[in-house]
Amino acid sequence: MGDVKLVVQVRLLPTPEQAAALEATLGAVNEAATWVSALAHHQRVFRNYDLRRHAYGQIKDNYGLAAQAAQHVIKKVTDAYATLHANLRNGQAGRPGSARRERALAKPIVFRPGAAQPFDDRCLSWRLEARTVSIWTTCGRMKSVAFAASADQLMTLAAYHKGESDLLYRDGRWFLIATCDIPDRPVATPDGFLGVDLGIANLATTSGGVRHSGKGLNAVRHRHRELRRRLQAKQTKSAKRLLRKRRRKEARFAANTNHTIAKRIVTAATRTGQGIALEDLQGIRDRVRLRKPQRVTLHSWNFRQLGRFVVYKARRAGVAVVYVDPAYTSQGCSACGHIDRRNRPDQETFRCTSCGFAEHADVNAARNIASRGVAGWAVSHAADDAA
Ligand SMILES: [Zn+2]
Numbered sequence: 001m002g003d004v005k006l007v008v009q010v011r012l013l014p015t016p017e018q019a020a021a022l023e024a025t026l027g028a029v030n031e032a033a034t035w036v037s038a039l040a041h042h043q044r045v046f047r048n049y050d051l052r053r054h055a056y057g058q059i060k061d062n063y064g065l066a067a068q069a070a071q072h073v074i075k076k077v078t079d080a081y082a083t084l085h086a087n088l089r090n091g092q093a094g095r096p097g098s099a100r101r102e103r104a105l106a107k108p109i110v111f112r113p114g115a116a117q118p119f120d121d122r123c124l125s126w127r128l129e130a131r132t133v134s135i136w137t138t139c140g141r142m143k144s145v146a147f148a149a150s151a152d153q154l155m156t157l158a159a160y161h162k163g164e165s166d167l168l169y170r171d172g173r174w175f176l177i178a179t180c181d182i183p184d185r186p187v188a189t190p191d192g193f194l195g196v197d198l199g200i201a202n203l204a205t206t207s208g209g210v211r212h213s214g215k216g217l218n219a220v221r222h223r224h225r226e227l228r229r230r231l232q233a234k235q236t237k238s239a240k241r242l243l244r245k246r247r248r249k250e251a252r253f254a255a256n257t258n259h260t261i262a263k264r265i266v267t268a269a270t271r272t273g274q275g276i277a278l279e280d281l282q283g284i285r286d287r288v289r290l291r292k293p294q295r296v297t298l299h300s301w302n303f304r305q306l307g308r309f310v311v312y313k314a315r316r317a318g319v320a321v322v323y324v325d326p327a328y329t330s331q332g333c334s335a336c337g338h339i340d341r342r343n344r345p346d347q348e349t350f351r352c353t354s355c356g357f358a359e360h361a362d363v364n365a366a367r368n369i370a371s372r373g374v375a376g377w378a379v380s381h382a383a384d385d386a387a
Contacts, residue, residue, distance in 0.1 A: 114169030190275030195370030275320030277373025
């Protein structure tokens with residue numbers, strides 16, 4: 001297993017003067033990138049070394065960029081074309097001859113004024129205790145630009161951040177995005193397993209009996225769905241922009257909810273010395289598909305994200321994670337093992353038709369997942385012991 005890559009996104013809180021400098025800077029680097037991109041496109045020059053020879057001096061002078069910024073601009077352009085060309089090769093930009101593919105080929109890549117720009121250690125330094133950064137701008141070095149971060153984010157940045165961070169402007173807000181490499185902690189031998197059942201009414205339910213409801217998230221989704229219906233009818237540019245903004249806001253809310261839930265689950269497992277058992281995600285996708293086809297994308301995406309958050313938080317904490325087969329976890333009795341559809345008369349209720357055991361349906365499912373976790377761990381580690 002390699003290291004876990006973790007992205008820490010903090011919001012900058014610039015003063016009006018600092019914001020103006022950031023805006024000028026991001027505008028300049030992206031204008032420069034668009035210019036370099038046009039040059040690359042027209043001259044069919046896509047290699048970093050060649051583009052540097054053609055463009056480096058010019059963008060430094062014409063856009064007022066520092067040496068590192070100019071190099072990052074060129075690298076950003078070559079990276080963007082490398083991605084485009086890879087997508088063309090693997091067919092993701094449409095079939096040969098298709099209109100979509102032709103469009104992708106016809107025009108040079110354009111960079112929005114707020115598009116992300118990498119800043120390396122020489123252009124950006126973090127003062128974590130003061131919660132400020134010092135950053136190069138086209139108006140000179142801006143010292144003490146404040147940022148907002150949680151204690152957890154600060155710890156992660158202090159311990160694991162190296163190299164570049166991306167500056168970007170989105171929906172009227174400034175962000176810095178730092179990538180951190182988190183080394184794996186050795187996994188402790190678990191004392192039993194905490195089973196996690198992922199669902200729709202309750203996003204996650206543990207075998208310990210804790211239900212993490214998706215109420216807030218479902219309410220936000222519902223409100224957004226209503227708004228989306230009205231906006232989609234309009235088809236205007238501003239309606240489309242508002243839609244995009246809404247979609248991102250909803251995604252942010254969902255990610256925050258998932259982070260909070262994942263953290264609580266991993267904390268519970270750490271406290272009790274348990275490992276964590278999750279349903280195999282492919283299985284979840286199939287199960288949801290059977291239920292409500294139109295919701296598959298949204299929910300399976302959400303399940304995958306929550307699962308991913310649990311896995312990397314668990315790895316950081318040295319908590320064992322096993323995936324289990326999700327078949328019949330909702331219909332099987334966690335007390336006697338009896339499987340029967342009638343064990344689950346409705347969404348919330350589990351009542352065993354054989355032994356009479358009764359429990360909340362999601363908690364019963366989570367207990368089944370937990371015992372499969374114990375069995376799965378025993379099987380995979382029997383091989384280790386034999387070796
Ligand atoms: Zn039973």
